[in-house]
Amino acid sequence: GENVEQHPSTLSVQEGDSAVIKCTYSDSASNYFPWYKQELGKRPQLIIDIRSNVGEKKDQRIAVTLNKTAKHFSLHITETQPEDSAVYFCAAPFGGYQKVTFGTGTKLQVIP
Amino acid sequence: DGGITQSPKYLFRKEGQNVTLSCEQNLNHDAMYWYRQDPGQGLRLIYYSQIVNDFQKGDIAEGYSVSREKKESFPLTVTSAQKNPTAFYLCASRLASNNEQFFGPGTRLTVL
Numbered sequence: 001g002e003n004v005e006q007h008p009s010t011l012s013v014q015e016g017d018s019a020v021i022k023c024t025y026s027d028s029a030s031n032y033f034p035w036y037k038q039e040l041g042k043r044p045q046l047i048i049d050i051r052s053n054v055g056e057k058k059d060q061r062i063a064v065t066l067n068k069t070a071k072h073f074s075l076h077i078t079e080t081q082p083e084d085s086a087v088y089f090c091a092a093p094f095g096g097y098q099k100v101t102f103g104t105g106t107k108l109q110v111i112p
Numbered sequence: 113d114g115g116i117t118q119s120p121k122y123l124f125r126k127e128g129q130n131v132t133l134s135c136e137q138n139l140n141h142d143a144m145y146w147y148r149q150d151p152g153q154g155l156r157l158i159y160y161s162q163i164v165n166d167f168q169k170g171d172i173a174e175g176y177s178v179s180r181e182k183k184e185s186f187p188l189t190v191t192s193a194q195k196n197p198t199a200f201y202l203c204a205s206r207l208a209s210n211n212e213q214f215f216g217p218g219t220r221l222t223v224l
Contacts, residue, residue: 104153
């Protein structure tokens with residue numbers, strides 16, 4: 001079935017430390033994996049995505065890694081800052097790109 | 113701010129009443145989506161539409177209805193058959209040639 005599992009559900013880190021959020025998916029045909037950031041009361045916004053033809057992608061302090069064999073992908077945030085505090089969602093498409101299933105979210109708190 | 117709007121921002125409904133949430137986009141996107149978000153939960157797909165005059169049920173369509181008479185508009189009706197409608201509703205759109213979904217600002221529906 002269509003399933004995306006995300007861990008942990010909450011994560012607290014000290015400012016400057018790294019944060020890692022992991023997701024697993026069930027559809028081996030999935031080939032696009034976005035990560036969204038949602039600040040309190042706001043809309044989710046795409047922060048980084050990766051396609052299945054690459055294993056890692058970086059954008060400044062944010063990186064995403066993909067292991068297609070194991071069907072999991074991870075979000076890495078380095079040198080965390082208080083403004084990184086938000087809920088982060090992973091997602092994976094099913095049935096081509098028509099439907100996207102989201103993970104249940106990780107609430108990240110960066111402690112100054 | 114992304115070219116996708118939702119109205120109203122807050123909506124209060126009495127039990128037994130139908131209510132319609134508006135979603136409009138001027139991005140010329142082909143696909144549109146409705147998600148429901150409950151506190152501490154991920155995004156669950158209600159309905160989606162790939163083209164005008166066509167739409168499909170998502171994972172939690174019961175008690176909801178939609179229409180797609182125009183490319184720019186995808187209104188969602190929450191009917192009295194939806195037993196627990198209080199939630200944050202997010203609309204999204206996507207260009208057919210791209211995977212990224214753009215979200216509207218959301219409508220917070222409260223049943224009194």
